[in-house]
Amino acid sequence: AKDPVNIVGMAADNMLRGLTDPITWDKVQSLNPETSYILDVRTQEEYQLGTIPGAKNIPLTEIRDRLREIPKNKTVIVFCGVGLRGYLAERILRQHGWTDVHNLMGGYKTWELATEKQSNTGIYEKQIGTTQKSIPLAMLQKTFNEGSGMPEDTTPHSNQTVTINACGLQCPGPIMQLKKAMDSIEAGGSVVISATDPGFARDVEAWASMTKNELLSLNAERGIYTAVVRKKLLIQDNSIQIDSNSATLIVFSDDLDKALASFVLANGAASAGKKTTMFFTFWGLSILKKRKKTHVKKDFMGRMFSWMLPGYVNELGLSKMNMGGMGSWMMQKRMAAKKVDSIEQMIQNALQSGVRMVACQMSMDVMGVSKEELIDGVEIGGVATYMEAASKSNINLFI
Incomplete structure (x- = not known):
């Protein structure tokens, strides 16, 4: 009974006999709100999870008791989840005198997928059969310094150094202090941080590797670990390879x-x-x-x-x-x-x-x-x- 061919045949027979007059999602989009009435016959819980804008909710189980709420002088669009309850609601309305009533093909699920914003929206302009306009990279608009070959706003400032004393702090205290200091300096600047936490020696290496900053040196003397870390340049890639x-x-x-x-x-x-x-x-x-x-x-x-x-x-x-x-x-x-x-x-x-x-x-x-x-x-x-x-x-x- 649920064979696709049988389902299509029964749907076509209903349409030919005038038992139903379906409407597609794109035509719903172009309806005039002043002359149309969109009716959601799903449960109230389904309705609250999302519906077609402007739709009124009358569950199928309540529709016979609430017929007075549905106008006869407007085009009535009925829909449910996928179409079955919408068809039953359409039949009930037709049996009670409604003539301009339509069931949304595929129901709310089809409408939701068809009208969902695509992930590539805005990438391409509407130019059919022509080459798309390319957007120049911001890097092409930068001014580069001679000698270093780096953009002016990312040239290392070798004289900018911040010293942090994190001795006595336990993990993750020293790393948090290092991160805070890094956020306060410009690209190319350095942070000199000292800590007594034995795990800091391994942590600072891991942190520098993970954040793409450069660990210039790491020394240990009398239980104090001192690291010098240089902040990454802005044009460096901060992606982490999985x-x-x-x-x-x-x-x-x-x-x-x-x-x-x-x-x-x-x-x-x-x-x-x-x-x-x-x-x-x-x-x-x-x-x-x-x-x-x-x-x-x-x-x-x-x-x-x-x-x-x-x-x-x-x-x-x-x-x-x-x-x-x-x-x-x-x-x-x-x-x-x-x-x-x-x-x-x-x-x-x-x-x-x-x-x-x-x-x-x-x-x-x-x-x-x-x-x-x-x-x-x-x-x-x-x-x-x-x-x-x-x-x-x-x-x-x-x-």
């Missing part, structure tokens, strides 16, 4: 089942040839702790976190049915019985496969975790380190 062969994961949880999922995905991505980055933050740092305890001097809050959080990966609990650690023990036994790698083996496999593991410096500072407590092969970084990797990746996951 690497379809990269993946990033934020590991936020210290639940065993979520840690397993993280490393299953990371190892799977690495085995597929993807450059994989795992960013461990807050509770996720427990996954990276060494089995053998390292004596590190901590303040009171740092010691409290150490007492309350898992000491290393085999002490992680399940997010559900942990039962005081019994669930975690059962899970590990079950994995061994099914010949599934342990979480420790998965971590080693990931490192051997080149998976990049980054520990959040700010989370480490807050939770009293030092680099000496983490397994070998883990980088220390901040928000800019993650954002650089994520902005270039086509797969980003939060676990």
